[in-house]
Structures are given as C-alpha cells and as structure tokens.
Amino acid sequence: MNHQQSQQLFSEALQYFPGGVSSPVRAFRSVGGTPIFMESGKGCHITDVDGNTYIDFCCSWGPLILGHAPDVVLQKLYEAMQKGTSFGTPSAYELALGKLIVDNNRFIEKIRFVSSGTEAVMSAIRLARGYTQRDKILKFEGCYHGHADSLLVKAGSGLVTFGISSSAGVPQSVADSTIVVALNDEAAVRQAFAENPDIAAIIIEPIPANNGLLVQNRDYLAFLRQICNENGALLIFDEVISGFRVGFEGAAGYYDIAPDLVTYGKIIGGGLPVGAYGGSKTLMSYIAPDGPVYQAGTLSGNPMAMAAGIAQLSTCLSKGFYEQLEQKTAQWIANLNQHCESHGYPCYFMHIGSIFWIVFSQDHTAIRAAEQIDASSMQYFRTFYHALLERGVYLGPSGYEVGFVSAAHTTNDLVQAQQAIETALSVVFS
Numbered sequence: 001m002n003h004q005q006s007q008q009l010f011s012e013a014l015q016y017f018p019g020g021v022s023s024p025v026r027a028f029r030s031v032g033g034t035p036i037f038m039e040s041g042k043g044c045h046i047t048d049v050d051g052n053t054y055i056d057f058c059c060s061w062g063p064l065i066l067g068h069a070p071d072v073v074l075q076k077l078y079e080a081m082q083k084g085t086s087f088g089t090p091s092a093y094e095l096a097l098g099k100l101i102v103d104n105n106r107f108i109e110k111i112r113f114v115s116s117g118t119e120a121v122m123s124a125i126r127l128a129r130g131y132t133q134r135d136k137i138l139k140f141e142g143c144y145h146g147h148a149d150s151l152l153v154k155a156g157s158g159l160v161t162f163g164i165s166s167s168a169g170v171p172q173s174v175a176d177s178t179i180v181v182a183l184n185d186e187a188a189v190r191q192a193f194a195e196n197p198d199i200a201a202i203i204i205e206p207i208p209a210n211n212g213l214l215v216q217n218r219d220y221l222a223f224l225r226q227i228c229n230e231n232g233a234l235l236i237f238d239e240v241i242s243g244f245r246v247g248f249e250g251a252a253g254y255y256d257i258a259p260d261l262v263t264y265g266k267i268i269g270g271g272l273p274v275g276a277y278g279g280s281k282t283l284m285s286y287i288a289p290d291g292p293v294y295q296a297g298t299l300s301g302n303p304m305a306m307a308a309g310i311a312q313l314s315t316c317l318s319k320g321f322y323e324q325l326e327q328k329t330a331q332w333i334a335n336l337n338q339h340c341e342s343h344g345y346p347c348y349f350m351h352i353g354s355i356f357w358i359v360f361s362q363d364h365t366a367i368r369a370a371e372q373i374d375a376s377s378m379q380y381f382r383t384f385y386h387a388l389l390e391r392g393v394y395l396g397p398s399g400y401e402v403g404f405v406s407a408a409h410t411t412n413d414l415v416q417a418q419q420a421i422e423t424a425l426s427v428v429f430s
C-alpha cells in the first residue's frame, strides 16, 4: 500500500496541531508509523487519501453501529440540515430523540442532551455531588470516563487509594476527591466506603472497554448496586460505549441492574457529536432550571445531531437488530479463536455483543482487571496492527482499544477480514 498522501498531510498537520492530531490516540504513537488520513466511508469500508480501502472495525471509536454514512442517517440529516443548522431553542428533533430513548429504556425517566461523552460524565458527576451533598467519587483503574479533571485520575499505591492525577494540569485538590480501586475487587470497595462516608457516587463502565475489554461478573455489578444503596451513594453507569451497543438499554438492560444515572455518547448521535445523561425524574429535577445543579450548552440538542441520532436509534430498535449483530460477531470470533487454537498461537479474541478485543496471551482466564494485562504483549499488537493495515483491515491504533462490528459488516466482509487477520497472525508468530 502507498501512504504517500497521508504522510504528506501528517507532516503538514504536525505544524498546526499538537502531535498533528485533534485527539491523542489518533497519532499512532502506540503502534508507530504515520496516521492514515481517511477521505470517505460507506458501510463497513473506509477509503484513505491515497485511495486505499479498508474494512473498518474502529467505526469512529464506536458511534457507527450502522457503519459509515448509512442512507437512513444521511436522509434524516439532509432533511434537518435544510431547515437550519442550529437555533439555540428547543426543537421537535430533540423531543423526538428524547422520547425514543425514554419510551424504550426502563432506566431513564428524564434525559439531558450535551455534546460529548466527557460532558455527559462531568455533568452526571456534578449532579451526583449536588444531590448527595457529598464530594468524593469512586472510580476504577482501567475505566476511562473522558477528560474531566476529577476523572483524569489513576490509582496510587495500595489497595484503596486517593488518586493521583494522570494528566498535568489537574489540581491535586481535585484528584484528592477521587478514590481509585481495582476492578473486580469487592474488598477494596468495602474498604473505600468504610474509610470514606462521604462518597457521592461510584462511576463505572459496566462493560469496561477502554483498557482492553474487562468484562465484569454480573455479581460484581450487583454488589456495587447494593453497596451504593447501603451507603446512600449513587451508582453511575458510564455507557458511552456500551449504551445502545449491547442492546437498546445498554449494559443496564444487558445485566438487568438499575443504575441511578446513566451517561451516553457515541452511538446516540448517529456519528455526530452528542452525549447525554439521564436517570429518574427525582434525580433529574436537580438539574437547572428545575434544580440547583447548573449545566448548559450552546449546541446541546443540536437539530442535525438529534436528527442523526433519531435515524440511527430507530434502526437499532428494529426487531432482531441486536440479536443479529451479536450472532454475527459471536460466530466470527469463534472462527478466529478456532484458528488461533489450532495453530497454537498465544492469543485469543474476546467479545461481548459486537465489541471485541484481541489479547496476546496464552492465559485464557478471563481478564477482569487492568493489572492482569501484560503490557509487554503490546509488542505483538504493533506487528499485528501494521500487518493487518497492509492487508486492508483498519483497527483503532492501540492494543488497549476494542474493535466494533457494525450492522454493515456482511458475512463476506467478515470472511475477508478473517483471512487478513489469519495472515497477519502468521506474520506475528513467524
């Protein structure tokens, strides 16, 4: 493959943007090489500026559950766009998307639209603090919740620790109100509550998918529900990835566990910038203008973004949508694992619904916590990544990122991708 145009554009972009990009992981630092500049996408295929075409499993990091530029979304967008791009007033599109979600989701009685996942999480945390009149937040090592200050915090040493900021510029006083514990560890959560009666909320990705795919036991999530109840804290499910991905009700519905607040992003906007947070009427009545917790946005509920969301989510609601997506993914993953096993490769593919992750390890015990991931295995991913890219398959450029199968991936596409993956694996292990 020739990547000349991408290379040229990237060297120019380096002069204008930090790292040449608008979001760090796009810079290819963890796999090496030059980012590919994409020009167009349709279905599960994307084409770069040099004319190379790829089967895409990054899917814009999750939003594109129908694939690229689905006609249903384009039509609705075009309809909305012709009427105007933004009014800064309520709109019927916003109402329609809100109704679509609330009427089909047992866990949301009222919802507020924002413009990104980060904003959704930041606002839900403020609401939890405002409602409980407590300051501390408990989060888990290995979960990512966007880049709000209080969540850019990682574990210090010890079982239960106050966080240390994982980014320069986050005041220690902010990190001090975030407690970080390992996933899948009940004792650590119990200890955190014993030592801190002022925890406002636990926030978790119920399907942690930002540091590999760290699928939790249902019992563990039920335990979190229980301990929040016992301690007067709120349970926040950050469903920016899992929302509308593993089912219309996200992980809350998948596990049948009711969080107090849910945050959404990605799929909800049909490929446009949308986030949202929601919960019971009582909790949401704390949000301005009804209540004392302030939160606002110039482009919140933007009509074009709402229209794209309506088109995408209506399609997701069609009968059998999630079952088909899950079955297709499960079969593909089973085929890939069979191949790895028959060749004795020290790697395997994990999946839940249409989210998947490749682990370069012989150990097939379920990985549930970040510390179980062997950082040295990422060297295999680097080789795998470039071997795959050369064969026309695009993944997110980091071994800690998950991949997504969309409704647009046909059986043929998956077979083709499988062949490329098998060859790439033979390169890795040759």
Ligand SMILES: Cc1ncc(COP(=O)(O)O)c(C=O)c1O
Pocket: 061, 116, 117, 118, 119, 121, 144, 145, 146, 147, 205, 210, 238, 239, 240, 241, 265, 266, 275
């Ligand atoms: C679980 C989770 N929460 C929050 C965010 C932040 O969303 P955004 O990038 O839209 O700000 C992400 C982004 O990947 C995410 O995966």
